[in-house]
Amino acid sequence: MAQLRGVIAAAATPVKGDLTIDLDHLVRHCAWLLGKGGCDGINLLGTTGEATSFSTEQRLAAMRAVAGAGLPLDRFMVGTGAAALDDAVRLTAEAKALGFAGALLLPPFYYKGIDAEGLLDYVDTLARRVGRDGLKLYLYHFPANSGVPYTADVVARLRDGLPDALLGLKDSSGDLDYAAGLVRRLPGFDVFPSAEASLARAGELGFAGCISATANVTGPFAQAGWSGKDAAARAAGLAAAVEIRAAIAKFPLVAAVKASLALLTGEAAWRRMMPPLCELTTDKAALLGQALAATELKSKLNPEKAFAQSA
Numbered sequence: 001m002a003q004l005r006g007v008i009a010a011a012a013t014p015v016k017g018d019l020t021i022d023l024d025h026l027v028r029h030c031a032w033l034l035g036k037g038g039c040d041g042i043n044l045l046g047t048t049g050e051a052t053s054f055s056t057e058q059r060l061a062a063m064r065a066v067a068g069a070g071l072p073l074d075r076f077m078v079g080t081g082a083a084a085l086d087d088a089v090r091l092t093a094e095a096k097a098l099g100f101a102g103a104l105l106l107p108p109f110y111y112k113g114i115d116a117e118g119l120l121d122y123v124d125t126l127a128r129r130v131g132r133d134g135l136k137l138y139l140y141h142f143p144a145n146s147g148v149p150y151t152a153d154v155v156a157r158l159r160d161g162l163p164d165a166l167l168g169l170k171d172s173s174g175d176l177d178y179a180a181g182l183v184r185r186l187p188g189f190d191v192f193p194s195a196e197a198s199l200a201r202a203g204e205l206g207f208a209g210c211i212s213a214t215a216n217v218t219g220p221f222a223q224a225g226w227s228g229k230d231a232a233a234r235a236a237g238l239a240a241a242v243e244i245r246a247a248i249a250k251f252p253l254v255a256a257v258k259a260s261l262a263l264l265t266g267e268a269a270w271r272r273m274m275p276p277l278c279e280l281t282t283d284k285a286a287l288l289g290q291a292l293a294a295t296e297l298k299s300k301l302n303p304e305k306a307f308a309q310s311a
Helices: 023-034 056-068 085-098 116-130 152-161 176-185 196-205 215-227 231-248 253-265 282-293
Strands: 006-010 041-044 076-079 102-105 137-141 166-171 190-193 209-212
Touching: 006 215, 023 041, 023 056, 023 215, 041 056, 056 085, 085 102, 085 116, 102 166, 116 137, 116 152, 137 152, 152 166, 152 176, 166 176, 176 190, 176 196, 196 209, 196 215, 196 231, 209 215, 215 231, 215 253, 231 253, 231 282, 253 282
Parallel strands: 006 041, 006 209, 041 076, 076 102, 102 137, 137 166, 166 190, 190 209
Antiparallel strands: none
C-alpha cells in the first residue's frame, strides 16, 4: 500500500496487572485487526491506545514489538506526539527508522493558547531534528483533548514547508466542514475523520477513509461500508457500524472500547486501563453488553467470561 487508506483502527493497548503494555497481546490484536478484524490499517498508540499515559520507553518498546513481529508496517501509523519536544523527536525518529507508514503527531498539549508561530516552529524543529528525508508525518487534530488546534491556516503553512513529508491529518474534532475544507484547500493531502459515519460521504468529500476507536469492534462492518460490492452492501455495513459505535459511545469511549473487546473475546484482561483512566463499573459494563446485544454483534458476545473475574 503506497499510502494509508480506508478503515483504520485506533488500536486499543492491552495492559498487564503491573501496568506495563502486554506486548504479545498487542501484537496478536494488531494481527487480528488486519485480518478478521476487517481493517485496512492501524493507528498504533493513539488516544484509544492511551499513548500519553505511557512513558517514552514503553511506547518505543511497543513500536519495536510490532515491527519485530513481521506485521506489515506499511499499514501502520504510530502516535509520536508528546509534550516534550525531545520525546516527540525520539519517537518520530524511531517510527521513521523502523519503517512505519507514518508518524501521527499531536501538537504540544500542556501549554494552551499557543500561537501559530509557536506551533509552526515546534513541527518544523521536529522535522529538522528527525530529518526530512524519508519522513512521513500526519498531524493529529484533537482540540477537545489537546487544547491546541491545528487550524486550517497552520496546516496549510506546514504543508507548504514540508510538501514531501506531511502526508495528511487525522481529524478528531467531529467537524466535517473543517475536514472537507482541508481536502479542498490541499490537493493530495489525506484527511481521515474519526467516526465510521464519515465513510458515507468519503467519496463526495474526498476523505482517505476514517481512523476510529470503535473500529477495534466495528471493523468488518465498516469495511463493508467502505468497500462493499454494491450500494446495498455498503449501506448495510455502514448502518451496522454506526449502530455499534452509537452503543459504545454512550460510555467513556476508551474504557467502553476495551470492555467491548472483553465481551467479544472473552478475555477479561482487556478491561484493564492505564491510570488515570478507569475501567467501566460493573453496572455500566452490563449496560454496554445489553446495548451491544441489540446490534449485529449480538451473537458474538461472551459476557460470562468477559466479566467473570477481576481484570
